[in-house]
Amino acid sequence: xxxxxxxxxxxxxxxxxxxxxxxxxxxxxxxxxxxxxxxxxxxxxxxxxxxxxxxxxxxxxxxxxxxxxxxxxxxxxxxxxxxxxxxxxxxxxxxxxxxxxxxxxxxxxxxxxxxxxxxxxxxxxxxxxxxxxxxxxxxxxxxxxxxxxxxxxxxxxxxxxxxxxxxxxxxxxxxxxxxxxxxxxxxxxxxxxxxxxxxxxxxxxxxxxxxxxxxxxxxxxxxxxxxxxxxxxxxxxxxxxxxxxxxxxxxxxxxxxxxxxxxxxxxxxxxxxxxxxxxxxxxxxxxxxxxxxxxxxxxxxxxxxxxxxxxxxxxxxxxxxxxxxxxxxxxxxxxxxxxxxxxxxxxxxxxxxxxxxxxxxxxxxxxxxxxxxxxxxxxxxxxxxxxxxxxxxxxxxxxxxxxxxxxxxxxxxxxxxxxxxxxxxxxxxxxxxxxxxxxxxxxxxxxxxxxxxxxxxxxxxxxxxxxxxxxxxxxxxxxxxxxxxxxxxxxxxxxxxxxxxxxxxxxxxxxxxxxxxxxxxxxxxxxxxxxxxxxxxxxxxxxxxxxxxxxxxxxxxxxxxxxxxxxxxxxxxxxxxxxxxxxxxxxxxxxxxxxxxxxxxxxxxxxxxxxxxxxxxxxxxxxxxxx
Ligand code: 0RA
Numbered sequence: 119x120x121x122x123x124x125x126x127x128x129x130x131x132x133x134x135x136x137x138x139x140x141x142x143x144x145x146x147x148x149x150x151x152x153x154x155x156x157x158x159x160x161x162x163x164x165x166x167x168x169x170x171x172x173x174x175x176x177x178x179x180x181x182x183x184x185x186x187x188x189x190x191x192x193x194x195x196x197x198x199x200x201x202x203x204x205x206x207x208x209x210x211x212x213x214x215x216x217x218x219x220x221x222x223x224x225x226x227x228x229x230x231x232x233x234x235x236x237x238x239x240x241x242x243x244x245x246x247x248x249x250x251x252x253x254x255x256x257x258x259x260x261x262x263x264x265x266x267x268x269x270x271x272x273x274x275x276x277x278x279x280x281x282x283x284x285x286x287x288x289x290x291x292x293x294x295x296x297x298x299x300x301x302x303x304x305x306x307x308x309x310x311x312x313x314x315x316x317x318x319x320x321x322x323x324x325x326x327x328x329x330x331x332x333x334x335x336x337x338x339x340x341x342x343x344x345x346x347x348x349x350x351x352x353x354x355x356x357x358x359x360x361x362x363x364x365x366x367x368x369x370x371x372x373x374x375x376x377x378x379x380x381x382x383x384x385x386x387x388x389x390x391x392x393x394x395x396x397x398x399x400x401x402x403x404x405x406x407x408x409x410x411x412x413x414x415x416x417x418x419x420x421x422x423x424x425x426x427x428x429x430x431x432x433x434x435x436x437x438x439x440x441x442x443x444x445x446x447x448x449x450x451x452x453x454x455x456x457x458x459x460x461x462x463x464x465x466x467x468x469x470x471x472x473x474x475x476x477x478x479x480x481x482x483x484x485x486x487x488x489x490x491x492x493x494x495x496x497x498x499x500x501x502x503x504x505x506x507x508x509x510x511x512x513x514x515x516x517x518x519x520x521x522x523x524x525x526x527x528x529x530x531x532x533x534x535x536x537x538x539x540x541x542x543x544x545x546x547x548x549x550x551x552x553x554x555x556x557x558x559x560x561x562x563x564x565x566x567x568x569x570x571x572x573x574x575x576x577x578x579x580x581x582x583x584x585x586x587x588x589x590x591x592x593x594x595x596x597x598x599x600x601x602x603x604x605x606x607x608x609x610x611x612x613x614x615x616x617x618x619x620x621x622x623x624x625x626x627x628x629x630x631x632x633x634x635x636x637x638x639x640x641x642x643x644x645x646x647x648x649x650x651x652x653x654x655x656x657x658x659x660x661x662x663x664x665x666x667x668x669x670x671x672x673x674x675x676x677x678x679x680x681x682x683x684x685x686x687x688x689x690x691x692x693x694x695x696x697x698x699x700x701x702x703x704x705x706x707x708x709x710x711x712x713x714x715x716x717x718x719x720x721x722x723x724x725x726x727x728x729x730x731x732x733x734x735x736x737x738x739x740x741x742x743x744x745x
Pocket of ligand 1: 160163164167190192193194195196210236281283
């Protein structure tokens with residue numbers, strides 16, 4: 119007998135010694151998280167007594183000496199003698215993983231996330247005291263670093279029932295033994311929400327702050343708390359069901375928010391990564407909404423809302439209780455029990471179906487919300503696809519409309535971006551094929567108001583420009599890939615022409631700045647007038663030149679004012695605008711582009727007042743502007 123006892127003592131010391139040697143193996147770390155792990159370990163044991171319907175009160179006190187007291191009115195840790203003459207209390211507090219031997223529990227929190235047992239708390243505490251009120255007697259045992267310093271003693275009589283654990287974390291293990299009142303309070307509040315009617319309090323004796331929580335409304339109040347600052351679109355919905363030894367409870371409410379907030383728990387342990395219970399809920403929710411929506415013609419013909427549509431703006435708390443929860447994943451934050459998926463799905467579906475039928479007004483509100491979520495998602499999807507399409511900018515495919523030059527050395531190549539089809543045609547005929555490429559633009563280039571990037575890129579004409587440049591786009595932009603070292607914008611000298619020029623410059627300014635910085639961008643300067651006298655033809659690029667030429671040739675001349683590039687034939691266009699020997703090109707500076715950008719923002723942007731002032735100021739010049 120004596121030998122056996124000694125053998126067991128050695129075993130205890132070895133067990134707890136292992137905990138002290140490698141605490142991180144048991145509690146994760148010895149920093150803040152590990153420290154709080156100790157406290158939660160004891161609280162979880164108290165919560166087990168709540169789940170077993172014995173405890174109704176839990177009290178946490180942070181003492182000034184750095185110790186913690188946790189008191190509950192559960193059954194009390196068993197104290198009867200163990201087979202080897204030892205109190206069960208001593209076994210539970212000193213032998214690793216011994217707690218289970220004495221348990222006949224339906225649900226366990228303590229087996230879950232923390233789940234290391236009181237003995238680990240004991241091993242990592244400078245001192246611990248267990249006081250048990252059970253069957254009229256008060257039992258006490260004291261320990262130092264896991265080793266009993268007293269036997270289990272009866273110190274008096276009591277009318278109460280329950281357990282009081284006092285412990286002081288060991289500074290040999292924990293560099294800092296300061297508890298975080300706020301953090302603990304939040305977890306205790308959560309536990310109070312999850313266990314309706316249970317009173318949970320915390321007191322910080324360092325500053326005499328205290329909080330106490332008791333929520334008769336349980337999860338419903340949890341939702342009210344979570345949605346406090348949101349715009350709710352109906353009242354909280356609550357369902358609960360117990361079949362056999364599986365319990366499920368859910369409260370939820372939609373808000374006008376765009377995010378979903380689904381909190382899930384298994385045996386009061388937060389399942390941060392969801393699991394089978396959450397997937398059962400999603401399936402049931404989505405199917406029920408689709409079925410009801412279809413039957414009641416609340417969905418547009420034939421469409422189905424997706425799981426994401428069904429949870430947009432949803433705040434939900436799902437709490438299930440199972441005898442043997444399986445926590446999976448790296449952080450043990452995911453429920454794995456496969457039987458739970460169908461359980462939650464069918465429980466939720468039937469309850470929600472009935473709710474929708476009995477509350478057609480709320481049903482409609484919820485379905486309208488889901489439909490608008492669906493529409494928003496479709497629009498966002500389209501935008502995303504467009505952004506993704508910028509991938510084609512990295513390809514080497516050239517736009518079909520580009521008439522490329524033969525020369526391959528970018529330094530010798532020129533790209534003419536030409537507005538309008540007829541000008542495009544004559545520039546193709548008139549160009550120097552060797553070095554000059556033509557990209558005609560037409561179509562709805564003007565209408566990209568307030569355009570976010572994806573919209574600008576959606577514009578075919580713009581996309582062709584980017585593809586022809588060959589530089590790629592955004593993070594893939596590489597100025598060294600530019601295929602032409604002269605990029606010439608050739609547009610009419612009218613409102614539409616300047617509009618197009620402004621738009622392209624704005625694009626370059628905002629998204630291709632290095633092209634401007636390196637001086638690659640030019641504007642063509644077609645002549646404004648053709649002056650003819652018998653066989654002599656001259657061009658004037660401005661009014662001064664016109665006056666000069668008229669004087670030169672004497673008064674008897676024929677003057678043609680060019681309105682558009684299309685009015686010139688191929689030879690004229692070559693001669694006046696494209697021939698490097700005779701043309702005028704204006705190099706566009708950063709400042710020019712900046713100005714274009716300003717004008718663009720002014721004309722297309724949101725600020726109404728400066729736009730109105732601008733339009734009034736330039737009313738005469740911009741008569742045809744379609745804003
Ligand atoms: C082992 C067995 C039983 C309860 C407990 C431990 C228990 C542990 C703690 C820790 C803090 N408060 C606690 N309350 C209970 C089951 C008791 C029985 O079957 O009578």
